[in-house]
Amino acid sequence: MHRNARICLTLLTLVLWLGINQSPASAEGPKRPNILFAFADDWGRCASIYADVEGPGTYNDVVKTPNFDKLARRGVLFQNAFVNAPSCTPCRSSLLSGQHFWRTGRGAILQGAVWDESIPVYPLLLRDNGYHIGKTYKVWSPGVPRDAPYGINEHSYEQAGRSFNGFSQTATKLIENGKSIDAAKKELFDQVRGNFSKFLADREEGQPFCYWFGPTNVHRKWIQGSGKKLWDIDPDDLKGKLPPFLPDVPTVRQDLADYFGEVAAFDVALGILIQQLKDAGELDNTLIVVSGDHGPPGFPHGKCNLYDFGTQVSLAIAGPGVTGGRVVTDFTCLPDLAPTFLETGGVEIPDVMTAKSLWPTLNSDQEGLVDPTRTEVFTGRERHVAVARAEQLPYPQRCIRTQDYSLILNFRPDRYPLGDPYLLDSDNPPTDQQLTNQTIITLPDEDAGPTKSWIVRHRNDPKWRFYYEHAYGKRPMVELFDLRKDPHQMQNVADDPAYRETVEALKSRLLTELKETGDPRMVDDGKFFETPPMAGPVQKNKPRQKSKR
Numbered sequence: 222m223h224r225n226a227r228i229c230l231t232l233l234t235l236v237l238w239l240g241i242n243q244s245p246a247s248a249e250g251p252k253r254p255n256i257l258f259a260f261a262d263d264w265g266r267c268a269s270i271y272a273d274v275e276g277p278g279t280y281n282d283v284v285k286t287p288n289f290d291k292l293a294r295r296g297v298l299f300q301n302a303f304v305n306a307p308s309c310t311p312c313r314s315s316l317l318s319g320q321h322f323w324r325t326g327r328g329a330i331l332q333g334a335v336w337d338e339s340i341p342v343y344p345l346l347l348r349d350n351g352y353h354i355g356k357t358y359k360v361w362s363p364g365v366p367r368d369a370p371y372g373i374n375e376h377s378y379e380q381a382g383r384s385f386n387g388f389s390q391t392a393t394k395l396i397e398n399g400k401s402i403d404a405a406k407k408e409l410f411d412q413v414r415g416n417f418s419k420f421l422a423d424r425e426e427g428q429p430f431c432y433w434f435g436p437t438n439v440h441r442k443w444i445q446g447s448g449k450k451l452w453d454i455d456p457d458d459l460k461g462k463l464p465p466f467l468p469d470v471p472t473v474r475q476d477l478a479d480y481f482g483e484v485a486a487f488d489v490a491l492g493i494l495i496q497q498l499k500d501a502g503e504l505d506n507t508l509i510v511v512s513g514d515h516g517p518p519g520f521p522h523g524k525c526n527l528y529d530f531g532t533q534v535s536l537a538i539a540g541p542g543v544t545g546g547r548v549v550t551d552f553t554c555l556p557d558l559a560p561t562f563l564e565t566g567g568v569e570i571p572d573v574m575t576a577k578s579l580w581p582t583l584n585s586d587q588e589g590l591v592d593p594t595r596t597e598v599f600t601g602r603e604r605h606v607a608v609a610r611a612e613q614l615p616y617p618q619r620c621i622r623t624q625d626y627s628l629i630l631n632f633r634p635d636r637y638p639l640g641d642p643y644l645l646d647s648d649n650p651p652t653d654q655q656l657t658n659q660t661i662i663t664l665p666d667e668d669a670g671p672t673k674s675w676i677v678r679h680r681n682d683p684k685w686r687f688y689y690e691h692a693y694g695k696r697p698m699v700e701l702f703d704l705r706k707d708p709h710q711m712q713n714v715a716d717d718p719a720y721r722e723t724v725e726a727l728k729s730r731l732l733t734e735l736k737e738t739g740d741p742r743m744v745d746d747g748k749f750f751e752t753p754p755m756a757g758p759v760q761k762n763k764p765r766q767k768s769k770r
Contacts, residue, residue, distance in 0.1 A: 264535065285484075320340075321601075321740070507541075521691065522710070526638070527601070542580070551582050
């Protein structure tokens with residue numbers, strides 16, 4: 222073969238190889254993919270497609286998420302997606318930074334959170350590399366906007382309205398003032414449409430975009446009975462389908478049905494955003510990611526708990542470069558989205574990120590466990606509500622979750638996991654109305670609501686006392702659950718001699734991860750997190766140590 226011909230053939234082979242092995246951004250050349258991230262506050266692993274995949278007989282039989290389901294079937298549905306922390310601010314700190322929440326300084330707590338501007342976050346990295354970025358509604362802490370890492374005021378698109386965040390409350394008022402149910406819903410969904418339209422209109426010609434849709438309607442409170450009235454979700458359909466940590470009584474079934482109503486509202490909004498992408502001719506060039514920031518609020522095992530009901534979430538991803546029509550069991554933690562988004566945009570991933578891009582899984586054609594390294598996730602929590610315990614003390618926990626086991630370390634077992642039981646044994650205990658509407662009245666790390674109220678009011682009834690003690694009582698330092706026998710994590714087997722080796726092996730893996738990633742909980746007996754108001758020196762972000770495993 223002529224020398225020039227050989228050179229040309231070699232170059233062609235190299236070009237073809239690069240085209241096959243590059244991320245979507247590189248494969249597309251100058252037209253980088255857009256990113257739509259729909260992230261619902263307090264939305265756990267509650268989607269109808271999970272009932273389709275895993276079989277009937279659970280509460281997911283009753284959930285209505287047709288748009289999420291359709292997206293998941295077009296793309297990839299994750300069965301083992303978890304948040305890094307079941308509390309909004311630390312979860313979002315980890316997601317934005319692509320790091321474990323405990324590496325984000327005071328971003329690792331809810332009340333009192335302050336962002337360390339030296340920590341790189343994926344939206345601003347995308348912006349600095351040519352992306353038009355924006356958000357609607359919540360991104361980071363519910364606290365002072367100027368502390369947010371996202372540049373919250375500069376990139377906010379909420380001109381069409383914010384009342385979608387109180388969906389059932391606003392819709393109920395509109396209906397009481399004479400609007401039909403459909404008209405009331407349309408008024409709120411028009412806000413979603415209008416805000417996204419303004420965002421799209423503000424970008425430059427051909428500019429890729431990254432948009433965060435973060436409604437808080439799934440967060441409490443909701444109007445009691447709204448699930449049935451607005452979405453025809455019948456609480457009676459949940460009878461016999463509740464997990465064993467929830468009392469199967471009318472109050473709890475209605476509370477869960479109302480929660481599912483807010484999930485349904487979020488799902489309709491997702492459908493609107495996808496249709497707008499289609500109308501704008503951008504659907505085929507947009508990576509769409511949909512998830513939530515932790516499990517249901519105001520329910521045992523949910524928000525602020527390291528059990529699956531609190532940390533496992535829905536996750537579906539579809540778009541350019543994603544091989545669709547698959548269900549995968551790879552364990553992923555939501556911080557993995559940050560490097561995934563950066564790789565999508567062709568942006569270098571900072572060394573400080575402890576998370577891993579999901580692209581090896583997304584562009585595979587395999588189902589089940591695609592990436593053999595994704596067999597575990599690490600979760601944890603520190604302080605949620607400042608007044609949950611005397612002296613503003615946190616409830617420090619860390620967890621390693623694998624396919625077969627969940628091991629939780631409760632570093633301060635002398636404390637109440639969901640806050641002190643204020644006033645419960647006093648001469649003036651909280652009323653039903655207070656328990657339903659005032660979170661900090663007692664057990665403040667669990668949101669107020671009808672379920673919390675019902676369990677607390679029945680705590681002295683021998684028939685129901687188990688639910689109170691199981692949810693709010695003190696927990697041992699080590700909890701181990703054999704998920705093959707106990708998927709709802711009800712029976713702690715940590716002290717069973719048959720599991721001694723399992724406990725030691727999982728504990729070693731968990732502590733190794735904490736030490737390698739610089740968890741302040743492992744330094745000076747956790748002084749950084751133990752010192753209110755968490756104003757100690759910020760933990761500087763360093764690349765994780767090389768694993769010795």
